[in-house]
Amino acid sequence: MPGISAANMYRYNDFDKAFVANRAAQFRDQIGRWQNGKLSDAAFLPLRLQNGWYVQRHAPMLRVAVPYGELSSAQLRVLARIAREYDDPDAGIYRRALEAQRKLGTVRLPAHHAHFTTRTNVQFNWIPLSKAADVMDLLASVDMHGIQTSGNCIRNISCDERAGVAPDEIADPRPFAEIMRQWTTLHPEFAFLPRKFKIAITGAEEDRAATGWHDVGLRLVHDENGELGFRVAVGGGMGRTPVIGVVLREFLPWRHIMNYIEAVVRVYNQFGRRDNKYKARIKILVKAEGQRFIDEVEEEFRQIVECDGGPHTIPQTEFDRMSAYFVVPPQVAASRSPDAAADAAREEAARQTPLFQRWLERNVARHKDPSLRIVTLSFKRPLQAPGDASADQLERVADLVDRFSAGEARVTHTQNIVLPWVHSDDLLPLWHAAVAAQLASANVHLLTDMISCPGGDFCALANARSLPIAQSIMERYQDLDELNDIGEIDLHISGCINSCGHHHSGHIGILGVDKDGAEWYQVTLGGADGSARGSGEARPGKVIGPSFAAHEVTDAVEAVLGCYLTLREPRGDRRETFIETVRRVGLEPFKAAADAVRATAEDRT
Structure with missing residues (x-):
């Protein structure tokens, strides 16, 4: 299929294509043997997980890898086709589950949708395993798969959605x-780590990739001599024990980043707990061992470099080869004369149409x-x-991506889509097209631009339903x-302590909990993911x-926000944000406001 990758994305070579196609064929054979009784459920379990197939509350769930969040228009169209033709609970075998879900009053439109996750993957919730092989073949046709989306391995690597285009970028992290x-x-x-392992990379001054919350968080920096390298943090994570990663190296030469990660993973493999999955993440090991962990990593790194010769050192030629994929697209790089008429039309539309003006302010960001x-x-x-996107919306996005963004889109960890190559002259026609596709909500980084996991409507691990709260x-x-x-303001909602909705990092976080079989919700305040909206501190x-x-x-959220509006103060030519007010006055006023809601509800009963 032509145009699988945009001109500014990594393009699979013959080896890559054969690898993914063979993996899909292998999975087809495994499914066949499982269906014929030649593979037990226990034997099939790790095989399907290695390809991104889970079994959730009502049906299988497929998680598709989107490395560092980049998608081409061709890939978006195949995702739309999968949603339309295969993600269908009304097909028959899931009808009882769907009816049960509808009786719960869920607001989600469950059929023919894809779901963007907080780690920039794509999930489908209603594909039967009997059709899984056909879906994997479709994904392979556009260089996609489910590898590294499950299991105790290094998972899909996430990145800043503005990589390569942000004005505050030190270096492009995508190569x-x-x-x-x-x-x-x-x-x-x-392949068989004590637990799953997640890496995030950013090359910008602002941490839009939430690197502090990852098992390994990497930030590109310059040393005092102007040399490029990485600030390496290890041991971040959410879940039952929220921890911010510990900085092991303030500066590591970029050529040695894989040698250093190898050292980190070897120490984790050797000392990480395998007797208790709740204590198996590397964050537990780092917290328990402290300086000893750091010393072990440094010694392992020394041996890898000095004794083994640094086998994973990145040669300049390999870096240059990879960087050549991530360049300004030719159709964007070609000179385009300023269009005074387009500028005038955009300015007049902004004056006449408040919604367009708001969209320009909220959804449009500066480019390098x-x-x-x-x-x-x-x-x-x-x-x-x-995070949900219908098949129609995915196709509309693909059209917008082709027309306005050189064939490339980015998935954000806040569950939206970014177009990284939009010419300023095209903002007005893009807005009109986005309005027609119902994708023009001017709410980016506002309260309703919330993060939420699918919760108890779909996930077997969830204690409560996230979507009705959202x-x-x-x-x-x-x-x-x-x-x-x-x-x-960042509002994040999770249906359980695993924190797929990143409630720990929300300025307001909502966590579903189980109390004697009933759904209840904890509220947290003051979290931050590390971006500028939280003063740059995770x-x-x-x-x-x-x-x-x-x-x-x-009502509790409304009470907390009302308290903030009463307490906020001016800061120069602007007013305090919610997180600034929380950090200045502390939690007690907000706790009292929320408690009043609870007391009123108790009085009513």
Whole structure:
């Protein structure tokens, strides 16, 4: 298929294509043997997980890898086809589960959808295993697969969605991400780790990749001599024990990054716990061993470099070869004369149309090329779960990507889509097209641009349902004037302690918990993912009291926000953001406001 990868993305060579096609054929054979009874369920389990297939509450769930968040228009169209033709609970075998879900009153439109995750993968929730092989063949046709999306291995490597285009970028992290992706795929040292292992990379001054929350967080930096290298943090993670990664190296020469990761993983493999999966993540080992862990990594790194000759040192030629894939697309690089008429039309439209003006302010960001812009398409709107994209929407996005962004899109960890190559002259026609596709919500980084996992409607691990909570808050806060008055705020919702909705890093975090078989929700305040919206510092939020019943959660959020609006102060020519006010005054005023909601609810009963 032509145009599988855009001109500015990594393009699979013959080896890559054969590898993915053979993996799909191998999985087809494994499914056949399982269906014929030649493979037991226990024997088939690791085989399907290695290809991204889970079994969830009602049906199998497929997780598709999107390395460092990049998607071409051709890949988007295949994802749309999978959603339309294969993600169908009404086909028959899942009808009972679907009816049970509908009786719960879920707001999600469950059929023919893909779901963007917080680690920039794509999931499908209703594909029967009997059709799994056909789906894997379709994915392989556009250089996609489910490798490294499950199991105790190095998972899909995530990245800043503005990599290569952000004005604050020190260096493009994508060549390193791709080199590491290839290196970690089926690496025997990384195949059976004590637990899953996640890496995030950013090359910008602002950490939009939440690197502090990962098992390994990498930030490109310059030393005092101007040499490029990595700041390496290890041991971050969410889940039951939220921890921010510990910096092991303030500066590591870029050529040695894989040697150093190998040292980290070897120490983890040797000393990580395997007797208790809840204590098996590397964050537990780093926290327990402290300086000893760092010393072990440094000694292992020394032996890899000095005794083994640094076998994973990145040669300049390999870096240059990989960097050649990640260049400005030819159709963008070609000179384009400024269009005064387009500028005038855009300015007049902004004056005449407040929604367009808001969209320019919220969804459009500066680009390192002054003639270009970075545009976010928001999937956050009423009656659509955060991160969900219908088959029609995926096809519309593919059309927009071809027309306005050189064939390339990026998935964000906030569950939206970014178009990285939009010419400023095209902003008005792009907005009109996005409005028609219902992807023009002007709410990026506002309250309704929330993160949410699928929760108990789909996930077998969840204690509570995330999506109705998200929908209730979304419905209450639809006035754009009110949302803009509240200002930038990160609201994150998880259905269980595994924190797939990143509740720990939310300025407001909501966690579903089980209390004697009933669904309740803890509220946390003050978390941050490390981006500028949290003053550039990653930290976990703190619980503000006993949990709330489902019908109390939106009122509690409203009370917390009302408290903030009362307490916020001016800061120069602007007003404090929510997170700034929380850090200045502490949690007690917000706790009292939320407690009043609980007390009122108790009085009513």
